[in-house]
Amino acid sequence: MKRKHKRLTFIVLGMGLLAAAAALMLSAFEDNIVFFYSPTEVLDKKLGADRRVRIGGLVEDGSVEKAGIEVKFRVTDLANVIPVTYTGLLPDLFREGQGVIAEGRFVDGVFRADEVLAKHDETYMPPEVAEALKKSGRWQEMEKALKRSGQMTKGEAR
């Protein structure tokens, strides 16, 4: 009887612990998951400033303006364009015409990024970016974003 009782204590304690941990994880999940959208999806969804998201596409050619530590650029999936502002040092691989992923919030129609990723290995484009371009279905207009030749080769040579 005593032994059984002891075992019950353990099981109750363990279950309590697991339930607490599960609750902790679920609430953290709810608050901290970041969805990824292409510029077209962003415009469809009309996201507000309360939602933290990632957007991805190509850095539109000629769109990068640097003023001190403020950087403005536009992310495009070749169908729609999102203006982005960012404060800080851009990653080494950030270039016009290259794929980019930015994380942040929308404030008054402008995407305020607090993190910019241009982390791709040399072998292919970030799949999210490629898919965003595909979804927009506007390949012909890619030319606009890639006027000068040679820009895609590095990111995309497989």
Add this chain to the structure above:
Amino acid sequence: MNRRFLYVLPLVVFAVIAAYFAVGLTKDPSAIPSVLIDTPVPEFALAPIKGRDRGLSREDLKGEVSLVNIFGSWCFACRVEHPLLMQLKKENAVPIHGIDWRETDRDAGPKWLAKFGDPYTLIGDDPESRAVIAFGVTGAPETFVVDKNGVIRYKQVGPITGRIWEETLRPLIEELRRQ
């Protein structure tokens, strides 16, 4: 609480995870589905590369099952795939047309072909990605299977390997020829 149940639980959890994985991975076998599969080849006409007098256009892809291979002298993976294309040429397996993509130097492509061999029936020069964008290419190498009527039937992303040729492309080409 049943004691045995606790010992079986990990297996059950693992089975659920594994099943989830398996379903997810078989559902989406092609990474980025081309919007162009089973649609006619887009309108394009490319100039020849240096040393050739015929380029490549949409009209050239009608009448016979053929491959359209996107390559470039800057592209390393193309270099890996190249011996297989040479082999196919030697066997007369299927006409292979090339699109020489994004050469910054007009001699680079011809030089590269002179060095490693030229498996292509026709080659179009595409320094400004006109045709390549029309095809919806994400990178090089990429190869399209085009049927007699000039309809794109398959897209191979990345280099063709011996296995891909034997198991996918060759059967597909044979089937398209019978149609």
Add this chain to the structure above:
Amino acid sequence: MIPEAGHFALTLALLVALVQASVPMIGAHRGNAAWMELARPAALAQFLLIAFAFACLTYAFVTSDFSLLAVVRYSHSAKPLLYKISGVWGNHEGSMLLWVLILSLYGAAVAVFGRNLPPGLRARSLAIQALIAVGFIMFILFTSNPFERMLPPPENGQGLNPLLQDPGLAFHPPFLYLGYVGFSMAFSFAVAALIEGRVDAAWARWVRPWTLAAWIFLTTGIALGSWWAYYELGWGGWWFWDPVENASFMPWLAGTALLHSAVVLEKRDTLKGWTIFLAIVTFALSLLGTFLVRSGVLTSVHAFATDPARGAFILVLLLVVIGGSLALFAWRGPSLASTGVFQPISREGSLLLNNLLLTTAAAAVLLGTLYPLFLDAVGGGKVSVGPPFFNAVFLPLMAPMVASMAVGPLLTWKRGELGPALTRLWVAFAALAAAAVLAWAVVADGPLFALVGMGLAAWLLVGTVVGFAERVRLFRVPFPETLRRIGRVPRAAWGMTLAHGGLAIAIAGMIGAGAWKVESIQVMKPGDTQTMAGFTFTFEGARQVQGPNYSATRGTFTVTRDGRPVVTLHPEKRDYPVERMPTTEAAIHPTFFGDLYVVIGDAQGSEGAFVTRLYFNPLLGWIWGGIVVMVAGGMVSLSDRRHRVGAPKTSRAAAGAGAGAPARA
């Protein structure tokens, strides 16, 4: 010719592994000693063959044999020798070969040092080890052959990625693999024990040194990777919770839990099923880490599409290894009866609590790492799970663990009393309060959790010292007697004290660098100054410099504190023209209280102004220092004679202290 020899040796190794996986297993089943004995020479032969194959591949890389596809892709004749060698495992195919090499190394080590193992257990665990080897050698031969030729050979290779040419990164994978694969030994022992149907204290004693060795290597490997990210990526951070890092952290958490539950099993003959389960899970997470993440599969489902054969093979392999062992566990596990009973408040109870918290943390990391992949696989959209999630889950789980770590060693086995233990920890309570107040005094505007964290770190450090003092009865017996007792403390107990103390130091560093980091981004002209954390940074300008294979913008910063010069720093922004790849070289000045970290960005305008980023990372060096102490603790513990395989099985109760005998003898 030499690559073909390597390929042939690898094929032979497969055959040897097949023999090693079957004959000793049958022998152990039938009680045939000669068949069982075959496991040892086979394990040695398998190791030698794979080592030969690995040497052949290394030779091809060192001599830049560009007729090999792997060499062309991942090496270059202009690379320094060190990076030609590290290029061997700096790619998928070669790293797989390194993986099986280490696998067979552990098998050979058991064959050599495991003379005193019970013959049945040795034969079975070597057979299981060989079975894993069969799967992975087949994977290499059929889908990832590093000896594939490329004819005609090109003039030079493609592999000159400057980011990867770094000693920290070059030696990080071998350590990680020694850790990951080391857990295969615990796994093989666990499966062998399940087949035998016997798990006892002796079994735990055999398993512990192998687990400990793997833990030491994995800890080192993770620390090297983190250190590399810190000084090479130029982001001022040292841990990013990215999938590659998580993949190495999950087996670390599970492996740490395994180390502790094996102690309970050895001392008290209980938690049998749990320990076996942890051994399986730890290795399963190691496999997940190596194959789903390092091979690039986890970062994108689409990697399967580009090479479905490889992906399918790995999935089936994981399914067989993990699913098979869990099925065996479900079948045989219930028959493992534990004899030791204990109260919740006891040494066992505290170790069980630590186990639950560690495995929950591992599960949380697993969930956060796999969830984006699951969602993507079922077409539910793309998400990312970043540091906020991991911090929100991880910190609340670790706080009670750290709190209990100081108490556990003061509790007696079987049935302990919380009151006296807490009374003895009054110094630690004082330290907790003092550290929190001190932290508040120094950084008044920091987050609350940092104060709690600092307090807990001090609590753990002092609590660990109190635990040790109690063991040697400091101030309770005459001092010479204490000294005598110190001389008699088993090395395993020294190891535990060091490892727990090291963790306390590392936690202080993590909290400091995480919560109190100061950073400032600005445009600076030559002569501009910026004051941060009491340091004054003066930008003296930047100039172009030429490196061996790059050109760089090299900035000069002089740092002063209260008018006295501290250091001159030279951050660089390099451009490697051949690879068309820019890299950031941060300049770091480590001090006891924190690191000064300076990065230079793009030029602004014509007056020589640059975007600059300055960081002060408080206590960051304590992370590395703490980890070094933890690893040292692991090594001291490993040198304990009772851990040596082959030590006499009889351990007197008084000396049998494992990670610590009861404080009161």
